[in-house]
Amino acid sequence: NGLVMNGDVLSVAGDQLPNYVVKEATAVIDKIAAAQKSRTFTLAAITDLHYGNAGYTDGVLHAAQALKYIDERIKLDAVAVLGDFTDGHTGREGEYENAIGDFRAVNTVLNGLRFAPNLRIHGNHDFYEGHMPEILRYTNAYSEDVVWGGAKGDYFYRDFTNHKLRIICLNMVGSDSSSAGYTDEQAQWFADMLDLSEKADAASWHIVVLSH
16 A cells, blocks of 8 residues: 555655654544545645744645645545745845745645645735745646636636535735735625626535635
């Protein structure tokens, strides 16, 4: 089954996972399996990794590896990554350049989440003044088969028709400011996306809203 034990580390298909990661991830898998039914929609979410913050790096790696481990072993219908991939702050010299390296390191692990559709949005620590188009490449660009809203494409929804479910991912940070809040444009878009009247079976649909 691809598992090789070596002291406190378990090698899983080439990845080195500490035993505690495998133990806790397996416990989560068992809980999901016990709760899942034929019509269950299973959404996994991870947020505030803050990669690059001193002392967090190993924990971030292990959390992402745990999510990947779960994704590979049980049916997930979607995986959401809800922002603050990095621990950056605008205005620090070299912060943007350092952040790109941090984004790449995090995405190296997160991009292994290929068994369920990804939904990714950025957080206030992922804001870099003047560099948001590039930053969005490392966050929203990995979201799959979504319908974008706004001129900058930084919020979206995805319909899961088989489950009669719409997941709306809002951007509470904004692509022009790291302060929290919603633009009038996004608020109107959000109101419009809550209207499911175009669907013949609208009464049987549900909506989940995600944001940082």
